[in-house]
Amino acid sequence: MANTTSITVDHPAHGDTAERPPHLKSYFVSSDQQFSAAKLGMWLFLVTEILLFGGMFVAYGIYRGMYPELFAQASTQLDTMLGATNTMVLLLSSLTVAWSIRAIQMDNRKLALTMLISTIALAFAFMVVKYFEYTHKFELGIYPGAGFVFAEGTSFTLQGLITGAQTSAISAAEHVGAYIPGDHGITDQRAGLFFSLYYVMTGIHGIHVVIGIVAISVLVVKMWRGKYSSAWYTPVENVGLYWHIVDIIWIFLFPLMYLI
């Protein structure tokens, strides 16, 4: 907040030259003003990210409140240890990103680069674990999408879900091979509800991880070319914030999906 009230202008105090640093846009008075404007913009974007995932978390909460046993039963299909491993991987990647920002703040470009590359490696590790989790479920016949559509003509009202849809949902699921009683220990006919939420939430989170990999790779290239220093590292800071939000979302996804 200090920046908005007291503005420090780059260099004019010295009087002799009106020289401006190359990163400073013409429409900002100072580097500090530019930095705080960029950071506020990033935080507003993060707010929209929280609200994007928030809608899915609300859907999860409402449906879990309706069918607690279904969620408990379906959740046993997820591998707790793989989920915990991925949690650790993401936490470690958050540390490496934070460390990279710390390094570039101290003009240690080599360490900052190492930390960013470690973050990318950890993000890939996360996606590899995710890949094995998904393919294992596909082998069990637990698919996203079509396998979990309720039978055609079934009303999507609550009443329809509770009474009429039960039998038709079984037959529809059996028809596409998505639901076979006893095949993987799921006896609740509407287990697709849980797995739909699982696939959508972890899937969109996974897309965010991939976007993070791309963004951090761009950082690596630019840092390699020496674009960032303690005088200007705004992109590193903002991508770091994004990566931490991805981590925070997983912090909530993990217990809600794996630890029921």
Add this chain to the structure above:
Amino acid sequence: MAQNNPHTDSHHDHDGGHHIVSARVLLTVFGALVALTILTVVLALMERSGTIHFGDGFGSVGVALIIAGVKATLVAMYFMALKYDSKLHTMAFLLSILFLVVFFVITYFDTGFRGQFDGVHDARALDMIIMEELDAQEVEQQFQGLDPMPVTRDTLLGPPPVPEP
């Protein structure tokens, strides 16, 4: 603060934008995050095996969510450096969470109580009852004086029950 960025030196103590989080803080926070992750997994596995029981309903998910909340707070405060940052960013962050709570509560007011007001369908609003009464009176007036044998309770329902002695 960096040597080649002298203009921030004058006010970096209260600026908040360029605070360098110390290595010790980062490592401590990471250690705490790992410990909390292990704790939440162990608690969940113990509950799944029946060793402990947090109670029905909100019990176990409540414990898991509190641990997750602490972890998220640690990440936001230290890794995202909100603790050293402009309060405006903290406010934006907290407001988004507040709106999530509003989102959830209002949605739950809708979905959480469905089927609990089924008796309402059999009830009629008071003005409907009054309207029907007025209509009945109107019809009754139309037939007054026309009917040689007026409809009474006795002709329709038979004689009234004899009160017991």
